[in-house]
Amino acid sequence: VRLDTERGGHLRGGVGDLDTGGADDPLRAEKEARNQLRNFFAPDEALVLGMPAARPRYHQGQGSGLVLSKEGLILTNAHVVQGADTVRVTFTDGRTLEGVVAGADELTDLAVVRITEPLHGTELKVAALGDSSDLDIGDWVIAVGNPFGLDNTVTLGIISNLHRTSAEVGIPDKRLDFIQTDCSINPGNSGGPLVNEFGEVVGINTAIHADGEGIGFAIPINTAKRVAAALGEGKRARHSYIGIQMANTASEAARRFVVESGSGSRADLPSGVLVLGVGAGSPAEQGGLRAGDVVTRVGRRPVTTTSDLQAQVEAADVGQDIKLRVLRGGKATTVLVKVGDFRR
CATH class of the missing domain: 2.40.10.10 (Trypsin-like serine proteases)
Known part of the structure; x- marks a missing residue:
């Protein structure tokens, strides 16, 4: 499906004060060398101007999405609908229906739009989701x-x-x-x-x-x-976390850590994930995990990269205890950490 959004606001001042590209404007992002990425809105964000004293400004954006349910739930990116006052959903058969943002999650840049207009018995074709x-x-x-x-x-x-x-x-x-x-x-x-x-x-x-x-x-x-x-249920998405900074033991970050901490050389590190730091008050700190620990397993699953560890933590439920097998000072030990709910 295609999503068309409109954001309202007010703009004061002369024409020279106009912001011709917001944070989601790909043209602006392309011009700024420090921005390596750009979002996928339409080529421009159009400005519709009213009276000079306090002109209403409307940013129009465009993106894509897919049908999640026959009841009219649409999955898209959060940046597509961020701040949208109205969302219009156009289907492949040309129908356009109004919708509202049911929920958005900034951490994963995902959002769900709910169709608000009656479907009048029309059955939406739901996308087949893979693995x-x-x-x-x-x-x-x-x-x-x-x-x-x-x-x-x-x-x-x-x-x-x-x-x-x-x-x-x-x-x-x-x-x-x-x-x-x-x-x-x-x-x-x-x-x-x-x-x-x-x-x-x-x-x-x-x-x-x-x-x-x-x-x-x-x-x-x-x-x-x-x-x-x-x-889709109007709830906040929960994100499991334990609160550590980490690096693969074969990485340059791991080399710098062992050199600066005087704990030997990178060659002494086993395959796994090196804990570079532990957040104050985090689940990891409360569980007894320390900087310099090397995580080699989560439960019975081996961990060789930061992606492995992150995937295992995210697969755990908030409040669940997970066993981390770690090497500390050359000796193996087990640390029990209760997974927390990450909030900004």
């Missing part, structure tokens, strides 16, 4: 969306990589493990589905690298399903 944990590098995928207002555009590509962290992608304020794809995706694709060869949605197209061709990122559908289930 993003089944993806492999090299798998064929199709990006579906409405780039630059060109409705129902599909582009073909492959899975270029998996488990790209938010920090790697360049948006460290998010808490995501991205799918990387070389599908051609552009402004207007944001919130649209990434589909596998069986027609199942495996990701939600979210970002592109502004300085490179064929480098796009999608949120795994397994993450989206979990978050959307809460948002």
